[in-house]
Amino acid sequence: MAATIHDMIRLKRTNKNTLESLALPERMDNRARIAFGGCALSMTVSAAFQTVESPLRGRMALYSVLGHFLGPTVIDRAVFLRVTALRDTRTFATRQVIAFQKQDDGKERACISAQLDFIVSPTDDPSIHSFLQYSVSPPQTVNPEALPSYSEALRDRVIDGGLDPNVEKAYTTNFRLFETLFEYRVPRDAPLSENVMGIDKTRKTSQDHLPLTSKRHLDYFRIRQNTSSTFSPPDPDALPISSTCLHFAALAFAMDGAIAFIPLSLSHNFLPDVAACSSLDFALRFHTDVMDAGKWHLREIRTVVGDYGRTYNEARLWNEEGRLVATMNQQDILRPHSGPDERRRGEAKL
Template sequence: MTQGDETDMAGWLHSVLGVERVEDNYFLGIATPEGQGRSFGGQVIGQALMSAIRTVGEDRPVHSLHGYFMRPGDATQPVLYQVERDRDGRSFATRRVVAVQAGKPILNLAASFHGKESGFHHQDKMPDVPMPEDLESEQQIAAGMRDQLPEVFLNWLDTPRPIEMRPVQLRPPFVREAQEPNQNIWIRARGAFGDDPAMHRAALAYTSDFGLLSTCMLMYGKTFLDRDMQFASLDHALWFHDDFRMDEWLLYSMDSPWAGGARGFNRGQLFTRDGRLVASVAQEGLVRHYDTKG
């Protein structure tokens, strides 16, 4: 698989998120294709969400999820998802999901589903940023400065992934000077992604873990690949406000209002290119710094 093969990348993400029902309320998510090391948190969240979605009628789309990471997952092994059908009310449904590997839970997730209704409406305004056509991807940016970037970062960039990202401003390790803890990145799935709204929401859950935790480290010029840093997602919350397509550009606008005690808190908003706010995200993560001078 190559970075530019968009059809394969869209199919890759579909296969990763398309959990298999093994019996009532139990689903199996595949291992990361050609994966190694720790599981990507967004993949576990996306598979857990799809497991919950498979137990709820299509007339009630998911509107929120809250997940806690308990143990690192193994990217080379599948994950078993157990769904508890907590409530099916007249307007809302709620589900709990436990992700299990090697007999131990690695994620607890709760999701809420709501039938569509009319009502009052307001939203934040989308930031005034350049459109994605006027920006380069991180791979394109790196092509002009490969001799200035760490090899481990270049290897990470060269790994095929199903989401294209075009940053509005450079972030570490492209630059190392202190910045305000906010960033904007245009994102979209590579290739056509079909017409199933549930799959698009699961794909956004998958994608929402990209780059969010790094926001709180912009003030310090640190990146998750630095040897003196340990990064790990602790919890993750996502609210879906409106319909969208993951194969169309979305602006992921992130900020970090607080960091301390080896933890960082980060928020995100996702806008369509015409300015609709379609989702909001919040995450706290471990951002532990090791003194390597001793």
């Protein structure tokens, strides 16, 4: 398992336009051999950064990542990333990245197709870049420093007799990757805190009286890695990763978490209850040029609409200063089982 985000997004060059991940993608909230989509997404961001940063151009800020998940990323092989330059001007750079894996027969299978847009951002002073500066306010909730880690909170609930140890074990098994890479804290009255991401699906939550589209989940996270240094051993094949790349890639990884299954968790269901629950497309946008994944970020996740086997879900992210710094929306597949005989627990797939 990757010990840090830096480990997750390290790449080596295989030819002029293609890079290869040095880490294998890893699973999360899936018992099958399928990796969490945020792994390949963060690698995609890392690959695009490798082709836009240069001393002559100066710092480049990522402001838009639009794309599609084309197929599952499996956990037993590296991810390759083919980068195509679509635009290079004095102000903007646009890259298309196709993330793919090589199958046992040697054929390529695409995992992600994404278009990433960058803007030249030579200064940290937002007033130089901005005619207007404003932001929607974050929801009112408890300070993250007043909360234990989510794993500690679950352990306390087990000790107090308020949570089945098997639920805690299921959470640790399915979600340990996130808490390996990020410090993670959740307000006690957030619905996915109360029902343990939906695993404890019969548990009543404080938002049960609300319509599904009025429910909101809130959580906090920050990268565990000391962003002033890296903990990875030297690797002669690894390309250097800039601090800017590290912060954007880390938050891209985090923003993909939980969006696909938020309608399930907010409606007293979980992954075994459906035949398929996966992300189809995504739009990730950054609203600041300076990201600091080492500081606390507050995330709000909600679902907007669901029908015809698809859902549309959104996440918003605020920094410690209360400014909205990123948003992500996805259309996701949510396909019911066609009958009780075809229900196979733990194998949600496309």
